Amino acid sequence: MGKRNKTAASAAPVVKKKNFFQLLWKYRTLTLMCIPAIVFFFMFSYMPMPGIWVAFVKYNYRKGIFGSKFVGLQNFEFLAQSGKLWSLTKNTILYNIAFIILGNLLAVFMAILLNEMASKLFKKTAQTMMFLPYFISHVLVGVLVFNFLNYDTGFVNTILTNMGLERWQPYADPHVWPVLLVIIYLWQQTGYSSVVYFASIMGIDGEIIEAARVDGANAFQKIRYIILPCLKPTVVILLLFALGGIVKGNFGLFYNIIGTNSMLYDTTDIIETFVYRATMTDFNFSTASAVGLYQSLIGFFIVMVVNFVVKKIEPDYSLF
């Protein structure tokens, strides 16, 4: 089909246009089946794009996006000069690096451990329990964390007081949050991310493992020389894809835990939380959009690079 199409196009380019409508008619049902999705993405993903213009104007509510005064790159300059852009980028990327690396390490570790367990019932129960945090909303995560850590009634402080120790006040101390947020992230995501690794371990050819057993390999050697090498391609691909999203922050997590506690912003403010406040609290659409556009462009560039790399090492997995 594709071949015939190509020759027709190269032989007589004038016919090409007619060809398109003929194709459209021939495949009208399949095309119609795609129309709702096309309309959806047009309305909610493509329609907002012209609005990016708001990043280049001094937004005036009465005049609208395109009637407001054009100021060029002034919004970006202000953000860059104040150091805000840099600190947001730094926070977002550093958190993501910690999430990606520690998240995958813990997921691989838990998957291997689970696989070594002999009892099926234990395996099932443990996996179900580990999966719970994935199913709850970020709002509830915020509630759980607050009740765990707050000064007056929090669980940690209840224990500390019972032991006669001094109370701990994490909600007033910005330095502890990088560690806490990483732990909370791991707590919520590991059940989910270990599923992929668990599935890849189950997919390893049982004969290889049996052969190693016969040759006298012990459990450590089996993990070191069979399971880990078998997991390597999956780990690499998942790491690379995660890297593609390195400038995208986990808004729900940060916003529900830190919220509007400005005492903690130094170490916990990421691009998403800043943009959200700029939009919803300050109604500063121009600044919000400038940061958003900056993030989208960097993100786009990184995905392109990642895809290029994936294409080189494992063409089957490349995105496009």
Add this chain to the structure above:
Amino acid sequence: MAKKKDLDLASSSAKVKLGVSDIVIRTFGYILTTFYALACIFPFLIILGSSFTSESYLNRYGVQLIPHEFTLEAYKAVTKSGLIWKSYILTIAITAVGTLIGLSIIAMTGYALQRRDFPFRNVISFYIYFTSLFAAGLAPYYLLMTQTYKLKDSYLAVLLPLMMSPWLIILMKNFVKSIPHEITESGKIDGAGDMRIFVSLILPMLKPALATIGLFMALGYWNEWYQSSLFLSSRVDVKPLQYMLYETVNSTEALKQTVAGQYITVTDIPSNTVKMATAMLATGPIVLLYPFVQRYFISGITVGAVKG
């Protein structure tokens, strides 16, 4: 299937001759996994326990796993005004409608885009996929939704944006890929149209895929709070459950509304336990249901992990 059998074989022979390292790993593994699994549900359990405690006890002694004086005070306070039941009905309605419509569209699109003979499949796939590569950002989206579409304070602003995502369509495409192309061909030979082929031949084979993707969507709708926080202001009385929880926890005004008219002053409201009871009521159905449907999520995560 054969692989699984082999693996069982491997572990059964392992049972016969357990080396020292196996015993070390198993013991270490049992302890660590037990500890980790308990840590996953522990924060949840202490809220559950504390939600049955009296407010005065909680404020004096803090959050505790087992309630010392069992009381339903907080649950009575939350449920009496009836607001939370309205919120339940709203959330169930949005979840059901959104999942049904979204799932139908995703299934149709996924099938059409996986048809080898469909000449526009690459263009349309890219058109959809591009939206996950580059987004306009929050501010333009917010301005469009509120000023052009006039969706401020409308439930449509919560229902519509969650109906589809490039990831879900790719997931559906991956599921459709496993259905042999010959099925479509045989339908064509019998003279069935594309829609007929899709509905009577393909859809029945997609049942596991529909369950998986439908559950992902339903979970997304149930846990939705973000679009609500953007578009539903205080002028809307009944909010989706998770956003109702968010507001009850974060604003005294909303807390007062949740327990409407039962207490004379704000200080009388058992606020800590009310927040916990609201949290438990908003999450309860998920916690009760997920052990039975988690296998669908597992298959979805495995199928969609790499390409997505």
